Amino acid sequence: MESKPRLSFWQIWNMCFGFLGIQFGFALQNANVSRIFQTLGADMEQVPGLWIAAPLTGLLVQPVVGYFSDRTWTRLGRRRPYFLAGAILATLALFAMPNSPTLWIAAGMLWILDASINISMEPFRAFVGDQLPSSQRAGGYAMQSFFIGAGAIVASLLPWLLARAGVANTAAPGEVPDTVRYAFYFGGAVLFAAIGWTVLRTREYPPEALARFDGAQPPPVRGAGGGLQAPAVAALPWLLAGLALAALIAARGWDRMLYVLAGMSIAYGALLLVARVLPAGGMLPTILSDLRAMPLAMRRLAVVQFFSWFALFAMWIYTTAAVAGVHFGSDDPTSVAYNEGANWVGVLFAAYNGFAALAAIAIPWMARALGLRGAHLLNLWLGAAGLLSFLLVRDPQWLLLPMLGVGFAWASILSLPYAMLSDSLPAAKMGVYMGIFNFFIVIPQLVAASLLGFLLKSLFGGRPLWALALGGASLALAGLCVLRVPRPPAMEAKA
Structure with a gap:
């Protein structure tokens, strides 16, 4: 068996650069979709249900794309045809969504947008496993986290920056403000350009080459079916x-x-x-x-992912309503105060993504010092502290501080579970298993979308701020579950 060659910094840079565009689309979606829904007439109780489109498309699309990408080989390679197809569809959806004339059309556009982004995103996870030797995978996934953070900083800030530049930040009832529309147009262009760069500037190993490398078929793991x-x-x-x-x-x-x-x-x-x-x-x-x-490591990481993504989805759905209502004093989507609060949420989301980009630089060092599990545990608990502190902070400016913890958790969630997982997976099934692993990202989002509204109404008087507290508790529990994950085989061999 051959050893997979180590790649240079710039080769890893090029193969991960497309994630800048993917996260540009996701960040615009996460920071603005609740705002669009409320602008088009959705009540707060309806918003979680409308968000179901996002995780459900991931549940359906990612394992299918993973299955077919494992079996694809074209002139563009194995994963890159899916990068390109998803980029084209996602760009068109970003151009169309802020022009939705009715709530049901906006909900449908969210289905299309999320499905298109998922078509590109799922093969990117398998791409790192395909291309990098085990010793470089933590760094490769951390590079993806860096680009995710960098792209999301600008994308989340765009409506706020456009408002500062004089673009209209309010609109007539039932119309999306120009700040949001222009942000989506710019995001579509960036998404297509970034993914196009990776498509043009990378190469892939053909299936027969992958089969010759060490670790192409890792030994069975006790506990697997x-x-x-x-x-x-x-x-x-x-x-x-x-x-x-x-x-x-x-x-x-x-x-x-x-x-x-x-x-x-x-x-x-x-x-x-x-x-x-x-x-x-x-x-x-x-x-x-x-x-x-599923290997034992994947089964136990699935539990960690469940509680991690439940927390993230609670944050994405409810932060706009929580901050606008509690910190800016308005629940009316047509009011100046509400839209100022919504823009400030974009700043907060940009902040946690900026902190995530910095955390991505630190994560390889943390992994060496604390191990993959110890680093992930620490980062998840930092995120838990950040979300729980929303209960205490009342000055919106000081909400930037909790975003530091959320940023470390976000960077870790996007990198370390995949580094722990990839050494346990056979090369021939890297795509389908990465798609299956996505089940434990989207299922908690479906649970959050269906359960959080009921919990808030039943236990917390419908106050969205408590959804963030539930998210903090969920991150704390995810951290504890990390301790049950076995160390990756590569790490065991070095111990």
Whole structure:
């Protein structure tokens, strides 16, 4: 077996540069979509449901793209055709979304935008695993985090900067302000240019070369499944649990968003049954059997990811409403105070992404000093402290300080779990397993979108500030779960 060659700094730079554009699109989405929905007439209770489009598209798109990209080889390579296709679609969606005339069209555009970004993003995760030897992967994922932070700084700040430049920051009822529209136009151009740079400036190993490298087929990990299709009876508990929850929601008159949880359970049970009748080796049976055969490290990292992304989604959904209502004193999307608060949330999001870019530089050093697990634990707890401190801080200027902790957590979430994971995965299935790993990013977002509104209304009087506190508690729990993750095989070999 050959050793995979080490890449130079600039080679890693070029292969990760596309993430600058991907995060430009995501940052515009995260900082402004709730604002767009409320501008077009959505009540605060409706906003989480409208956000369901984002994680649901990831749940559907990423494993499918991963499955097909593992089996693709064209003149552009293995992953790069998906980079380019996603970039074209995402650029068009960014141009269109701020011009949505109605709420339902804006919700549909969010589906298209998120699906398009996911088409590009999923192969980027596998791309690092394909191209880099084990010793460089933590640095490669940290480089991605750097570009994510750098892109999101500018993208999150754009509406605020445009307002400072004299662009109109308010509009007639039902119309998106010019600051948001122009930010989306600029973001579309940046996304396409950045991903285009990676497509043009990188090369890929063909499948036969990947198969020759060390670690192409890591040894089985104790605790992994056998990769076999689930027996038909395995679907029964999921179907019954979903039906029972749906009946309970109807009987108690609970929030209709909870039906999403019931639907997820029923859908998984139904997919297990469908996979039983499809030919073995097809896309759905393969994805589900690989899901059941996850290595132990991946299973335990999935729990860490669940609580981490639950917290992030709570922050993305509710920060605008929390800051505008508590710190700027307005819940009216047409008011000057609300839009000033919404712009300040863009500044806060830019701040945590800026801190994340700096943290990405420090993370390889932290990983060497504390180990991958210790570094991730510390960073998640810094993020937990940041979100919990929103309960105490009342001066909006001082909210910049909690963003330091959130930035370290964000950079760590985007890099260290993938560094811990990639050494446990076979090269031939890097794409599909990275797509499956995304389940544990999008499922907690679906849970957050369906459950948070119910919890806030039932326990916290509908106050969105408490969603950020729940996010802080979730990050703290994610940190504890890191301790259960086994050390990567490469690290064990060096110990």
